[in-house]
Structure formats: C-alpha cells, structure tokens
Amino acid sequence: MTTTTSPAGTTATEPPVTAPPFLERFRVPGAFLLGAVLLLGIAPLVLSDFRLNLLAKYLCYAVVAVGVSLAWGRGGLLVLGQGVFFGLGGYAMAMHLKLADAAVTGQTLPDFMQLYGTGDALPWWWKPFADPAFAALAATVLLPMAVATLLGFFVFRRRVKGAYFAILSQALAAAFAVWLVGQQATTGGTNGLTDIQGFFGYDLDDPVNQRMVYLIVAGVLLLLMAAARQLFVSRYGELLVAVRDSEERVRFLGYNPANVKLVAYVVAAGMAGLAGALFVPAVGIISPALIGIVPSIGFVIGAAVGGRASLLGAVLGAVAVAWTQSTLSDAYPAAWTYLQGLLFVVAVGFLPGGLASLVTVLRRKRRTTHDPVTGGAA
C-alpha cells in the first residue's frame, strides 16, 4: 500500500457507492412499508389458518433474531443463551394464561397442579401472575431485562468476553431448562405449561382469534425492527460497533464498554422475553425443550445465516431457518440437527456477513478480478 502525505492523494480502495438521493432517502421507510403490507395485509389473505399460525411462530423467532442482531451483529456478543429470556417471557405469559383458564372454570389451581401438586394452595411466586398487567408487561419484558441487567453487570464488569461469554450464556440456558424440569409440581416439569385455552378473555381455538394473535406478533416484530433500526443508526449504534471492533480503545476514550454492551444485552433480552410471551398464545405451549441449549443455538443460527449485522437479514434468516426446520424435521427428524450445525459452521466460517452480505461479497470479487490493484489493497 502506498502512503502519501497529501490527504487528497490517498489510495482509493472503496469507490463510494452512490444511489440516487431520492431512492436512498426512501429506501428504508419503503422497505419497512413493504414489509408491513406483506405481513399485515397480504399474508393473512393468502395463507390458510394453519400456515398463518405457523408463520406467527416463525415471527416469534424473528423477534428474538432482532435482539440477536443487535447484541451479536452489532455488539459482538455471541448470545448463545437467549432461551433463558425467551423462557422467562414465555413462562410468565403461560403462568398468567393458565391461571386465567383455571379461573374461568372456577378453579384456583391450574390443571397440572391438581395432578402433580402437593397441596391446594397456589405457590406464592405464582400469585402475582394472576394480575394481567403484571404478567403482560412487567413479567414478560421487564423480568428478562432485570435478569439480563444483573447477569450482564457482573459478566461485563469482569471483562468476560468472546467464547467464554458464549459458553456462560449457553450454560445458563441449560441450567434453567434443567431447573424447570426438576420443578414438576410448580412448573409442569418436562411437559411445560400446555393446553392453553384463552388469551386475555379470547378463545384461542377460534381461528379469528388466532389471526388476531398473528397480527399482534407481526405488529410487534415491525415495531421492534423500527426500534432496533433507530438504535443501529444512532450514536449508540456507532459506539456499539466501536466496542465490538476494539473494546480497549473505547475504554481509552473515556467510555465504560461494560455499560455499552450491557444496554445491547438487556435490550436483546427484553426482545427475547417478549417473543417468548407471544409464542405462548401462538403455539399454545411453553416447555423446557423449547428454551434449552438446542433452541438457544437455533435462535442465533437464523441471524447467522441471514446476516447478523443486517436487521432484515437476521429476520429473514430466522424465518427461513425455522421454516426449513419444521419442513425437514417432519420428513427427516434426525437429519435436521446435523444440517443445523452445518449451517451454523458454514455461515460463521465462510460467510460471516450471512446471506445479506452475499451481494457485496460477489461484487467485490468481481471487482478484484477486473482491477488487480485495488484487489491487492483490499
């Protein structure tokens, strides 16, 4: 690489990509509007009740992926334990819905407690979940965020990072699932909380109400994507990328990188919690098998395949991977786990930007063959 003193005579390696200003200005809102029309308008019209319900489930995974894109894609935090927060949100919602279901039939205890429980009294920590406001907002979103704050505070302050952070997150997801399995009498154990009938007074067996749940999920996804997009382009988003690139350097500029990472981690946890809460009415169940190690890895694979640093890439990747999973695991149940692992390795190892970066990578490759000079410098 040649070096010059005059700023004007620098070696140009990246010719600026100039899109027409009009298109550039409306690219993002336009894409957002298109997404809204597709999700809220066209999908409910063309998809059967069954397919729409499946899509609602995939979109819940996409909501998790929005958080993963922020924490991992922008912040470099490989969050391999999002199952914990997804589970907290899911269980909080399911506990409330089970209590509400029981109340409809005049019972004080959810059905599984009558089968496996030890007494007639509701465990004290179930009681607050009877309150809809507490369950819907505080417990599904704020509880995962509070847990993430506590965890992140210690983990980031101790400067745990990279693979150690990933392993720690993973271990937590495993521990949480194991704990839930052990509490048969109060959490439903391996079965989880199943057979959920109503959603804030609406019967979930009614297809109309299922469509409403789908619309809520899709709406939440769009809102969170807009919020994440704002974080990405804000000064905080720039700082987060800086922390990912060189944490030490950020520290020497007078920031505490632990706090910068904490914000991304906590926001991602809140999104995972909300996704878990929406998953329950959409699918009708939450169980340890849905939040342990394998699903926790599943949450990041979609983002990895689609492109973790790109919001749209992560969301589409999550939906595509979830769709592939349910299609393939019906036909070849054993093969899916291998394919999942393979996808992860290939995406992280050979295409770190995911499918979203494919265009850029190909374009760069073509330029390299055309122009060996800039190719050598890049």
Added chain:
Amino acid sequence: MSGEGLTVRGLRVTFDGFTAVDGVDLDIRPGDLRFLIGPNGAGKTTLVDAVTGLVRASGSVRFGGEELLGRPVHRIARLGIGRTFQTATVFEELTVLQNLDIAAGAGRGPLTMLRRRKGVPEEVTRALETTGLTALRDRPAGVLAHGQKQWLEIGMLLVKDVRLLLLDEPVAGMSHDEREATGRLLRRISEDRTVVVIEHDMDFMRSFAHSVSVLHAGKVLSEGSVTEVQADARVQEVYLGRASEPEPAAVPVTEEA
C-alpha cells in the same frame, strides 16, 4: 495552564518479579513536547501504561493536581489524558467522521446517544482540519494509509480537549514526508497541550523534541534538552557502548516487546 503538568514520583511497575519500571521521577511542564527514548526494554511503554491505568503501579503520578494511580482506565481518560498505541487502533469499520465523533462523545447523555448524529460537531471539524483529514471524513478508517491512521488517532485525542497526550512511536513505519508532517502536527498540538512521545527515531527526535528523557533498565538515565542529552556520556554508553555521538543507524529501531 499552570499546575497541569505531569509529575511522576517513585513510579515502580513489577511483573512477576521483573521490575520493568524502577523508581522513575519525571516532571513534565505544561506545553512541553517531551520525548522518551531508550533501548528496547527500557520501560518506556510500561511507563505510559502505568500513567494511563493499564498496568498496576506503585508510587505517585499526578496530573493537574489529581492522583492517577489506582483509577480505572476510562476515569483517567476523562481527566483529559489520552494515548495512542504502537499499532494504530482506529475503528476500522467506522468512517473517519464516526471515529472522531465517538472520541468526542464520552459523557454524552442517553438521549443524545439514542439519536442519530446530525451535522458535524465543531470540535470534530477542528480536529479534521488540524490533522488534514477533512477530505477523507466519510471513508472507513480501515482503508486509510498507515500515516493517516496515526493522525486519525491523534485527532481522536484532540476532539476530547485532551490536555496530556501520550504517543507511543507515532512515526514508526512512516515515510519521510509523513514524519515531517507528523512532527509539524505535534508542534502545533503542543502549543496549548502537554505532549509526551515515545520514539526510536533519533532524527525525528532531534528535529522536534523540546526536551528529552532517556530511560534505561527502568530508570531515568538522563534528562534535558536534545543537546544536553546527546552530550551525556552515560547515554552514549547505553546506546553505543562507546563514547561518541549517537548515530541513527546504530539506534535500535525494532518494536519494543
């Protein structure tokens, strides 16, 4: 500006029984352009690490009346002390402008942080001009030439209104023209700030230093103006093992471990 100089007393840094810095005293006046020179392993970088909080040290380091030892890195940075590293560390995936904006931003409130950057802050504009990077402000820092990355790093200290700059081998690997430009930049900067430069390049030191401290085996061997230090027999001993003027060719230019 009085009372803002750097005062180091009895500074000692030990790694597993090896004493890298062994009782260093330094007085650097405000507005000085001080060069720290010395053979490999003399403890120059470790000294800067200790001042900026990167390694644990005993003794006392005071700047502007504040004791620095024992404070975490980011708090020392907020006192107006900035440093660069031997290898330029800029945020390669962010543009020059974003790099400078982040550097300027420590202490911004949460509301400002959550909003998009509108326009260019004044201190960033000034730093772009001082470092001559205005035309490159929208380039990703990763594509800058080596010398430009070093200037960007210095610019990232300037935007914070840093009062003490500690630069670790800023001209290593630079072309002759880049060295000259860097030297002039350091001179401009030191007009209203204190600058400490670790350097192996003797020509560069002779051209631009106001004062020089020679470190050897963790101790200050000699201190004074360029001429005084060059005339010091002990310095010649350390550098050449014989009594003659140090020549650039005989000076080790390899990176310090």
